[in-house]
Amino acid sequence: MQPIVEFREVTFSYPRADKPAIKNIGFNLYPGEFLAMIGPTGAGKSTLCYCFNGVVPQLFSGTLNGTIIVSGYDTCQVDIPVLAEHVGLVVQNARTQLFNVTVLQEVGFGCENLGWPRHEIQKRVEEALAFVGLSGYESRQPSALSGGQQQRVAIACVLAMNPEILVLDEPTSELDPVGSEQVMEVIARLNRELGKTIFMVTHDMEFVAKYASRVLVLNDGCLMEDGTPENIFAKEDLLKGARIRPPQVCEVSQQLRQDGYSIPQIPISLEGGVDTFRRLRDE
Amino acid sequence: MSDNEIIRCQDLHFSYPNGLEALKNINLTISRGEYVAFVGQNGSGKTTLVKHFNGLLKPTQGSVQVFGEETRGKKVSALARKVGYVFQNPDDMLFCSSVEEEVAYGPTMLGFEAAEVKEKVESILQELGLVAHKETHPFALSLGDRQRLAVACVLSLDPEVFAFDEPTTGQDYFGGESIMELVDQLHDKGKTILIITHDMPLVAEHAHRVVVINQGQIALDGTPKDVFSQTEYLRTLSLRSPQVTLLAQNLGLKDRTVLNIEEMVAWLEKEYLPAPKKVTGGIA
Amino acid sequence: MMNIDFASLSSPLQKLDGRTKLIALLGIFILALLFSQPYYVLGLLVLVLVIWWIGRLPWNLIKTILQFLLVIAIIILVVQIFFYPGKTNLVHISAPIKFIGFSGYITLEGLMFGIAMVLRLVVIMIVAPLMVMTTPLPEFMVALVKLKVPYRFAFIMTTALSLLPSIQNHAAIIQQAQLCRGITNFENKNLVTKLRAMAGLLVPLILGTFRDSQTLDVAMSSRAFGAPVKRTFLLESRLSAVDYIILVTTVLLLVAGIYLRIRGYGAL
Numbered sequence: 001m002q003p004i005v006e007f008r009e010v011t012f013s014y015p016r017a018d019k020p021a022i023k024n025i026g027f028n029l030y031p032g033e034f035l036a037m038i039g040p041t042g043a044g045k046s047t048l049c050y051c052f053n054g055v056v057p058q059l060f061s062g063t064l065n066g067t068i069i070v071s072g073y074d075t076c077q078v079d080i081p082v083l084a085e086h087v088g089l090v091v092q093n094a095r096t097q098l099f100n101v102t103v104l105q106e107v108g109f110g111c112e113n114l115g116w117p118r119h120e121i122q123k124r125v126e127e128a129l130a131f132v133g134l135s136g137y138e139s140r141q142p143s144a145l146s147g148g149q150q151q152r153v154a155i156a157c158v159l160a161m162n163p164e165i166l167v168l169d170e171p172t173s174e175l176d177p178v179g180s181e182q183v184m185e186v187i188a189r190l191n192r193e194l195g196k197t198i199f200m201v202t203h204d205m206e207f208v209a210k211y212a213s214r215v216l217v218l219n220d221g222c223l224m225e226d227g228t229p230e231n232i233f234a235k236e237d238l239l240k241g242a243r244i245r246p247p248q249v250c251e252v253s254q255q256l257r258q259d260g261y262s263i264p265q266i267p268i269s270l271e272g273g274v275d276t277f278r279r280l281r282d283e
Numbered sequence: 284m285s286d287n288e289i290i291r292c293q294d295l296h297f298s299y300p301n302g303l304e305a306l307k308n309i310n311l312t313i314s315r316g317e318y319v320a321f322v323g324q325n326g327s328g329k330t331t332l333v334k335h336f337n338g339l340l341k342p343t344q345g346s347v348q349v350f351g352e353e354t355r356g357k358k359v360s361a362l363a364r365k366v367g368y369v370f371q372n373p374d375d376m377l378f379c380s381s382v383e384e385e386v387a388y389g390p391t392m393l394g395f396e397a398a399e400v401k402e403k404v405e406s407i408l409q410e411l412g413l414v415a416h417k418e419t420h421p422f423a424l425s426l427g428d429r430q431r432l433a434v435a436c437v438l439s440l441d442p443e444v445f446a447f448d449e450p451t452t453g454q455d456y457f458g459g460e461s462i463m464e465l466v467d468q469l470h471d472k473g474k475t476i477l478i479i480t481h482d483m484p485l486v487a488e489h490a491h492r493v494v495v496i497n498q499g500q501i502a503l504d505g506t507p508k509d510v511f512s513q514t515e516y517l518r519t520l521s522l523r524s525p526q527v528t529l530l531a532q533n534l535g536l537k538d539r540t541v542l543n544i545e546e547m548v549a550w551l552e553k554e555y556l557p558a559p560k561k562v563t564g565g566i567a
Numbered sequence: 568m569m570n571i572d573f574a575s576l577s578s579p580l581q582k583l584d585g586r587t588k589l590i591a592l593l594g595i596f597i598l599a600l601l602f603s604q605p606y607y608v609l610g611l612l613v614l615v616l617v618i619w620w621i622g623r624l625p626w627n628l629i630k631t632i633l634q635f636l637l638v639i640a641i642i643i644l645v646v647q648i649f650f651y652p653g654k655t656n657l658v659h660i661s662a663p664i665k666f667i668g669f670s671g672y673i674t675l676e677g678l679m680f681g682i683a684m685v686l687r688l689v690v691i692m693i694v695a696p697l698m699v700m701t702t703p704l705p706e707f708m709v710a711l712v713k714l715k716v717p718y719r720f721a722f723i724m725t726t727a728l729s730l731l732p733s734i735q736n737h738a739a740i741i742q743q744a745q746l747c748r749g750i751t752n753f754e755n756k757n758l759v760t761k762l763r764a765m766a767g768l769l770v771p772l773i774l775g776t777f778r779d780s781q782t783l784d785v786a787m788s789s790r791a792f793g794a795p796v797k798r799t800f801l802l803e804s805r806l807s808a809v810d811y812i813i814l815v816t817t818v819l820l821l822v823a824g825i826y827l828r829i830r831g832y833g834a835l
Contacts, residue, residue, distance in 0.1 A: 041426070041455045050785065059788050081794030089789040092453075095733070096779045097786035099726055101704045105801065110790035112799045121801060143733060147325060157790060173453045176325040176481045178521040203455050206526060243457035248484070248526040248544060255548045260559035270526060274533045281556050339743055359746040360753075368747040374774060375737075375744040378767050389749050422774065440749050 003028035004165060004197055005052065010066035012047060012056055021047040023221045025066070031164070034191045034198045036212035036229075038205070040243040044221040045201045046092075049169045052199065053087040054080040071164060084110065088158025092170040094150035098142035103134070103153055106142050110161045121160075128156040131194075132186050148179025152186055159190070166190060168200045172207070180204070184211065205247045209233065209268040217242055234266040249273035256280075287314045289444065289475065290336050290366075294345035297331060305331045307499045309345070315443070318476045320490035322483070324521055328499040329479050333446050336477070337366040350443075364393070366444040367437035371452065373429040377421040382413055382432055385421055389439040403439060411435045411465070427458050434465060445469055446477040451485055463489055484525045487511060487542040495520065512540040580622040580701040585710025587810040588698050594817040598824045599690045602833040605683040612690050619693065624700060632692050640685045647681030648673050704729050709804045718798055734776055741771050 006028050013020040022044040029035060037045055050056040054075045057064040068075040071086040091097050100106040107128055111121040129135050132152040137145075142153055151171055158166065168187065172180035188211050190196040202208060208215060208229055215232045217225040219242040225232055233239070233246040236254055245251070246268070253266045253276065261280060267273040295309035305328045313319060321329040334340040335347045338359045347354045350365055370376055379385040386407055390400045408414045411431045416424060421432055430450070437445065447466060451459035459482070467489060470476045480486060486493055486507060493510040495503035497520050503510050511517070511528050531541040534555060541547045580588070595615060602608050619629070653674025702710070704725045711721035742753055745767065752764030806814075827833050 041458060053789055055785050055788055059784065079795075080788050081791035081796075084789060084791040084794075087789075089785070091782055091785060093779075093782060096782040099729060099783060099786075101729055105705050108801045109792075112801060113791040113794050115794065115796035115799050118799055118801060121799060154786075161790070170453075177483075177523050178324050181521070243455060245456040248547075249530060251544050252527065252530070252547050252551070255544065256551065256556075259548075259552060261556065262560060270529055270533065273526075273530050277530075277534055277551060277555065283557075283560075337747060339746070358751070359743075360749050360751040363747050363749045370740070370744045370747070372740075374771055375741045376748060378745070378770055392749060392751075436748055 001030050004031045004071060005029035005199075006067070006069040007051070008067045008069075010051060010064070010068060012051070012062055012064045014047075014060065014062045017062075020221055021062075022051075022218075025223055027216065027223060027226055029165075029197060029199060031197055032191070032195050033214055034188075034212050035200070035214045035216060036208040037199065037201045037216045037218055038203070038208060038232075038242070038244055039218035039224075043218045043242075045218055046169050048218065049089065049091075049167050049199070049201060051075065052165065052167045053083045053089050054078070055089070081114065084163070085114065085161055086163050087165045087167060088155075088161060088163040090151070090154050090158060090166070090168045090171055092173055094147055094154055094174070095143065097154050098150055098157075100142060102138065103129070103140050103142055103145075104138040106153060107156045107160050110157055114161065124160040124162070125156075128160040131159060131189070132156045133182070146179060147175045148182045151175060151179065151183045155183070155186055155190075163196075165197045165199065168198070170201050170203065173203060180207075187211070205233070205245065206269075209247050217244070229268050230265065233268045288312050289315050289350050291348045292332075292335070292345070293348075295332075295335065295342050295347060296344035297335065297340060298343045305499050306335075309501060311494070311501065311504070313475065313477070316470075316473060316475055318470050318489070318491040320478045320480060320486040320493050321496060322481055322486060322493060322522065323496035323502075324481070327496045329496040330448060331499075332496060333448070333477055333479050334368075336444070336446065337368050338362040339368070363437075363442070364440050365442050366446060367440060367442035368446045369430075369433050369437055369448065369450070371449040373426070373433035374422070376433045376436060377429065380420055381418050382408070382421060382424075382435075383417045385432060386435050386439050389436060393440070407435050407438050410468075411438075426454070427461055430462055431465065434462075434469075438469075442474075444475040444477065446479070448479050449481075450478065451480065451482050459485065481522070483511075483523055487525045487528070495522070507542055508540040511542065578622045578624060578701050580618075580697065582807075582809070583701075583813065584804055584806050584810045585702050585706045586713055586804065587806065587813050588702060589710055589714065591813055591817045592694055592698050594821050595694050596691060597821060599687045601824050601828050603680060603683050604833045605679050605686060607833045608683050608686040608690065612686055612693075615690055615693050615697070618697060622697060622701060624696065628696060629693065632696070633689070636688060636692060640688065643684050643688070644681040647684060648677045651677035651680045653677045653680075705802050706804070709800050709802045712800065713804055719793070722792075733779075734772065737775050738768055738772050741768050741775075 007025045010025040011020050011023050025048065037048070039045055047056060050060065051068050052070060052075070056062065057076065058080055064076065070083060073083060073086070075083060098106055100109060104125060107125045108121050111124055125138075126135070129137060132155055134149065134152055134156065137149075137153075142150060145153065155166075166187075171187065172183050175183065184207055187198060187200065191198045200212070212229055215227060215229050216223060217232060217238065224242060225235065225238055233250045239246055249270065249272065250266050250268055253263050253273070257263050263276060263280065265276075267276045290311075290313040292309045292311040295306055296304075297306040298304045309332060321333055323329045331340060335342060335354065336349060338354045338357050341355050349362060354362065377385055379388060383404060386404045387400050390403050395403070408417060411434065413428065413431055413435060416428060421429060424432065445466075450462045450466065463485060466476060466478070478490065490507055493503065493505065493507050494501060495510060495517075502520060503513065503516070511524050514524050514529065514532060517524055525542065527541050527544060527547040531547060531550060536550065541550060595611065598611055599608060602611070651674060653676025655675035656673075657675050657678070658673040708721050708725040711724070712718055746753060750764065750767070752760050752767070824833075
């Protein structure tokens with residue numbers, strides 16, 4: 001299968017920074033994947049997100065080495081508006097990325113900028129709002145919505161432009177449990193039902209275990225590891241070095257292993273844990 | 284009210300000026316030295332409630348007494364010396380041009396002598412590990428250090444009660460642990476701790492008492508073990524119990540609640556699982 | 568102030584196209600500046616008040632505006648009374664110190680000019696809400712664009728306005744945070760102390776606004792802002808018969824006003 005996104009030896013330094021924000025990043029993203037990126041604060045995860053749609057290096061000045069190919073386009077050769085139809089970027093703080101007076105205006109903003117015909121925009125906005133579960137919210141003020149609703153509006157905003165790839169930078173960090181669940185459900189359905197390729201930065205390891213098919217670990221600007229959640233959460237030293245705490249069920253299993261119990265595969269989810277420990281008991 | 288009860292709410296009702304009823308019928312007492320977590324969804328009223336304890340909000344009906352006195356009619360700046368409040372975004376609290384200046388601001392304003400202020404500042408900076416940054420501009424610090432600085436500024440007023448608004452939200456695991464270590468230290472020194480949060484593992488691992496707020500009313504009030512044992516009820520309130528708690532329950536543990544990794548491992552090894560099979564054979 | 572509840576207002580002015588209102592506003596503006604004879608400006612003020620009444624806008628807002636302008640109005644009046652070079656002397660004031668420009672007399676012309684200037688100010692300040700309170704920001708933006716204002720500029724203006732509430736919110740939070748630091752200045756009755764306290768809000772507020780604006784920049788660009796194509800506007804903006812009538816009336820009034828002025832009427 002052809003990759004839909006390619007990072008080839010990408011290094012980027014912000015102006016006046018004494019070291020690069022990301023160093024020698026190389027990986028491929030394949031259509032339909034759900035990839036989670038984890039790592040400590042300051043590892044360069046946001047910078048990497050901005051590389052997908054040309055915000056780095058076109059909006060943020062700095063030195064970029066290497067190439068990023070998104071849906072066949074080189075992000076340095078093509079303007080951001082062109083990439084906007086292929087990559088939808090949603091940033092962490094829901095409130096700050098919404099600036100229109102009504103949800104209708106907000107969700108339609110991107111399509112308006114692209115000059116699409118009016119009836120087309122109206123259709124897209126309706127569909128996008130329906131998908132995120134906010135039909136009927138067209139005349140509401142985005143600033144008056146809850147955090148979870150705001151983040152879903154933000155997703156609808158990029159969804160309306162119909163990109164194949166969605167990049168989400170810590171979409172649930174600032175949300176309460178209800179909001180987080182709502183947003184994660186939408187993201188999961190974007191992948192499952194619409195086949196969108198998802199690249200998500202997060203600190204919530206339980207979500208990673210539940211939804212992601214692949215995990216990238218970023219630390220100090222470098223890609224440390226690339227594997228399935230099962231592989232990554234079993235690597236104690238790697239996680240400790242990257243200041244990441246795996247789901248509690250992993251920690252419990254690691255401790256049991258150390259105390260002499262035979263656990264061939266570290267479970268990463270609640271169900272997996274129940275299964276493993278029951279089997280261990282019944283052996 | 285006994286000498287040990289430092290915060291008391293009686294039939295507290297609060298409505299915002301636009302009419303929105305945020306708190307209904309709150310009756311609550313907090314004693315000296317407690318470590319209380321206020322949990323609930325956003326909009327449940329947990330922050331609204333805690334803001335009554337330092338006078339940022341005054342009750343529309345009912346009474347709030349702090350250290351024996353009604354908050355109505357008291358200025359926030361005066362109550363700040365008894366009940367400290369650390370905001371979620373430390374940048375909202377900082378405005379001086381050096382760390383030293385920030386920490387010195389409170390005591391200077393309270394009228395302490397210059398020598399005393401210097402002593403206080405030194406000791407607080409030591410305690411919070413900020414001595415190396417004495418001359419640094421606050422906004423040049425990392426987020427974690429800015430949080431510590433905000434705590435230092437509140438500490439400089441020497442309040443007995445510390446309220447923390449979402450101390451770990453938006454941070455990675457390490458950042459969260461770092462600030463919680465600090466909170467635990469303050470508690471060990473005898474401060475009364477109030478934390479507003481929706482981070483359930485944090486609550487399970489640190490708090491001694493959990494007050495669950497739902498739609499402006501107290502839904503649950505008890506120890507973490509009591510509160511987290513009610514998984515079904517918590518689910519209706521859209522609150523997630525820690526993974527180990529759910530794990531133990533799903534494996535059949537009914538008479539107790541597991542709150543953290545250590546308890547889980549202990550239970551599994553001592554009661555649930557048979558002894559580990561000895562691994563025979565080795566390196567010849 | 569910006570969270571205007573348009574739905575509850577139900578003013579006939581809301582049915583007008585944004586362009587009509589902008590042009591009429593501009594027309595009234597020019598007319599106000601044309602005349603320095605208080606009677607003419609008074610006539611204009613009456614016209615504006617009639618529009619206010621037709622628009623069913625709240626009268627207590629006029630009261631608030633007048634209260635707000637009181638201090639400035641007095642200053643203007645005083646300055647003009649003393650310093651306007653008039654001919655008809657009314658009152659002789661023997662000043663112990665010679666002011667530059669003070670002739671020693673309060674003149675009738677000075678008084679009239681002062682009144683005219685105050686009335687001008689009132690007209691301009693009342694006309695602004697007529698527009699703002701009856702036009703949601705998206706309509707305002709479309710109106711500007713249709714009047715050939717470059718999109719980027721119109722966008723900056725309207726977005727800045729729509730972000731004011733969130734800046735206000737942030738300022739309130741910073742104020743609360745500083746109260747919790749024990750700062751008493753906000754709660755002080757003294758105006759100077761209060762102002763100093765407000766100044767202390769500025770640094771965290773500006774920093775926060777700056778950070779937010781960077782995020783906004785990323786969000787906007789990611790949604791193709793500034794794409795080199797002809798931009799679509801969801802909001803339709805069409806001129807109705809009433810719009811044309813008002814536009815024609817505005818032009819006629821302007822022509823009449825300019826004609827009168829050229830003929831020497833309306834000036835002192």
